[in-house]
Amino acid sequence: MEIIEHVKAMRDWSETQRREKRRIVLVPTMGFLHEAHLRLVREGKRRGDRVVVSIFVNPTQFSPNEDFGVYPRDFERDRRLLEKENVDVLFHPSTDEIYPAGYQTYVEVDRLSRFLCGGHRPGHFRGVATVVAKLFNIVRPHVAIFGEKDYQQLQLIKRMVEDLNLDVDIVGHPIVREADGLAMSSRNAYLTPEGRRAALSLSRSLRRAAWLVERGVTQARVITETVRAEIEAESLATVEYVTLCDRVTLDGIDEIYDDALLALAVYIGKTRLIDNTILKP
Amino acid sequence: MEIIEHVKAMRDWSETQRREKRRIVLVPTMGFLHEAHLRLVREGKRRGDRVVVSIFVNPTQFSPNEDFGVYPRDFERDRRLLEKENVDVLFHPSTDEIYPAGYQTYVEVDRLSRFLCGGHRPGHFRGVATVVAKLFNIVRPHVAIFGEKDYQQLQLIKRMVEDLNLDVDIVGHPIVREADGLAMSSRNAYLTPEGRRAALSLSRSLRRAAWLVERGVTQARVITETVRAEIEAESLATVEYVTLCDRVTLDGIDEIYDDALLALAVYIGKTRLIDNTILKP
Numbered sequence: 001m002e003i004i005e006h007v008k009a010m011r012d013w014s015e016t017q018r019r020e021k022r023r024i025v026l027v028p029t030m031g032f033l034h035e036a037h038l039r040l041v042r043e044g045k046r047r048g049d050r051v052v053v054s055i056f057v058n059p060t061q062f063s064p065n066e067d068f069g070v071y072p073r074d075f076e077r078d079r080r081l082l083e084k085e086n087v088d089v090l091f092h093p094s095t096d097e098i099y100p101a102g103y104q105t106y107v108e109v110d111r112l113s114r115f116l117c118g119g120h121r122p123g124h125f126r127g128v129a130t131v132v133a134k135l136f137n138i139v140r141p142h143v144a145i146f147g148e149k150d151y152q153q154l155q156l157i158k159r160m161v162e163d164l165n166l167d168v169d170i171v172g173h174p175i176v177r178e179a180d181g182l183a184m185s186s187r188n189a190y191l192t193p194e195g196r197r198a199a200l201s202l203s204r205s206l207r208r209a210a211w212l213v214e215r216g217v218t219q220a221r222v223i224t225e226t227v228r229a230e231i232e233a234e235s236l237a238t239v240e241y242v243t244l245c246d247r248v249t250l251d252g253i254d255e256i257y258d259d260a261l262l263a264l265a266v267y268i269g270k271t272r273l274i275d276n277t278i279l280k281p
Numbered sequence: 282m283e284i285i286e287h288v289k290a291m292r293d294w295s296e297t298q299r300r301e302k303r304r305i306v307l308v309p310t311m312g313f314l315h316e317a318h319l320r321l322v323r324e325g326k327r328r329g330d331r332v333v334v335s336i337f338v339n340p341t342q343f344s345p346n347e348d349f350g351v352y353p354r355d356f357e358r359d360r361r362l363l364e365k366e367n368v369d370v371l372f373h374p375s376t377d378e379i380y381p382a383g384y385q386t387y388v389e390v391d392r393l394s395r396f397l398c399g400g401h402r403p404g405h406f407r408g409v410a411t412v413v414a415k416l417f418n419i420v421r422p423h424v425a426i427f428g429e430k431d432y433q434q435l436q437l438i439k440r441m442v443e444d445l446n447l448d449v450d451i452v453g454h455p456i457v458r459e460a461d462g463l464a465m466s467s468r469n470a471y472l473t474p475e476g477r478r479a480a481l482s483l484s485r486s487l488r489r490a491a492w493l494v495e496r497g498v499t500q501a502r503v504i505t506e507t508v509r510a511e512i513e514a515e516s517l518a519t520v521e522y523v524t525l526c527d528r529v530t531l532d533g534i535d536e537i538y539d540d541a542l543l544a545l546a547v548y549i550g551k552t553r554l555i556d557n558t559i560l561k562p
Contacts, residue, residue: 007446011446011448102440102530103444104390104391104392104393104440104444105388105389105390105391105410105440105441105444105445106388106389106391107386107387107388107389107445108386108387108388108389109385109386110385110386110387111385112385129386133445134444134445134446137445137446137447137448138446159383159385159386160386163384163385163386163415164386164388164414164415164418165288165292165415165418165419166418167292167418249383
């Protein structure tokens with residue numbers, strides 16, 4: 001596995017691969033890898049000839065009060081995990097390499113940034129769209145793979161790619177869960193044993209929502225209030241939002257007629273977790 | 282000359298040229314072509330193997346109160362002019378092709394958008410950066426040529442290309458002037474004969490500024506006030522701004538130590554004109 005730290009070297013590598021007609025797949029990550037990341041990598045191996053994994057904890061997608069400084073990092077462990085997966089390139093640029101002095105250009109996906117997490121993390125999706133646009137221009141992948149746990153991020157990137165005429169296929173990968181239902185996340189590392197138990201209320205509440213819909217419940221309010229109550233029964237949990245919305249535009253809906261996204265964000269103590277599911281009426 | 286109206290066809294054409302190792306040059310325009318545009322095209326012929334000229338009056342760079350609706354258009358004349366210059370492709374997409382329903386992604390160059398014209402045309406440079414990023418992704422040129430009359434636009438695009446890691450060489454072309462000094466512009470078509478005479482005060486005032494600097498004047502205030510007075514001596518002219526600034530960052534300066542940009546925007550009646558020069562102390 002090649003480790004590349006500089007934009008120019010990364011671009012040259014990709015240029016060579018493209019000239020040799022290799023199909024390049026990019027898996028963008030913030031590192032501290034877990035099984036869900038490795039699934040994206042394996043999906044990448046199936047979809048192309050060369051897999052690039054980027055590890056970059058992107059400062060512009062964290063608000064000043066968020067956990068950028070303490071976001072978990074373990075480069076050596078990440079490197080070993082990716083080596084075992086036969087990844088071709090680990091792209092690991094410094095912050096200065098991505099945002100050099102004088103940097104001032106940002107990409108904004110207007111409407112899709114305002115809903116769900118966007119309402120609670122001002123500037124977050126601007127940072128996401130910007131760094132992903134940059135990674136696409138540097139790595140020039142044919143395909144990029146994103147997890148569906150960050151469902152809003154996935155929709156926003158699809159929209160950005162279409163709007164800015166970027167030539168990349170965006171592939172969403174289903175949420176990967178622990179045996180007990182908890183969606184995998186690097187931030188799960190923050191949880192205490194009690195928090196870990198309380199965090200199960202997220203996936204449990206989503207299953208309950210699906211159960212309600214199977215039984216003919218269609219009113220958004222009934223569904224979101226049930227989910228909220230299920231989570232708030234845990235004393236460690238504080239709901240940030242529970243929203244039922246169109247799965248593409250993310251516009252809120254009052255009633256389910258068609259497949260819809262149920263998405264939520266919850267604090268377990270100080271740890272912010274997200275989860276979601278598609279409800280099919 | 283091939284006329285291409287669709288994004289997909291344009292992209293396919295470029296893909297083919299790139300595969301055949303042809304160097305593609307893009308000259309982005311809003312049409313209603315004049316001699317200055319044709320000079321950009323000829324510069325393009327020198328710098329590459331294939332020249333693409335885009336004609337697209339970009340709605341997102343006009344404020345609601347501006348002249349988008351009445352901006353001069355004459356496609357047949359433009360087509361004939363470009364045919365004579367042996368342009369390879371005229372890319373002429375519809376508004377819906379560039380901004381389809383649901384469009385919502387914008388590129389912003391933060392600091393460089395705030396100065397000069399940016400302060401007076403809110404959203405203008407967001408529209409410029411967005412459409413140029415899109416054109417680069419659609420046409421995939423190796424080189425793109427912009428006139429220095431829109432000096433701020435040129436700096437902003439250079440910055441965007443560097444910041445977003447776009448792989449395009451940006452070339453600025455010196456301002457092309459009529460024999461009497463007026464900078465060529467499609468908007469000159471709006472001028473009455475009296476307005477045309479009053480508009481000469483712009484280039485005349487820039488020459489006077491250069492004359493002052495040659496004689497050792499270094500204070501920005503003295504220079505800009507002289508320029509302003511020269512222009513305002515014309516009863517038809519209303520100065521929007523006269524600014525002396527760093528030629529790269531566009532930060533205002535109080536005194537000239539190094540090459541600096543003197544830029545101005547003036548209304549002649551209802552017609553807004555811009556002009557600029559580099560002053561060398």
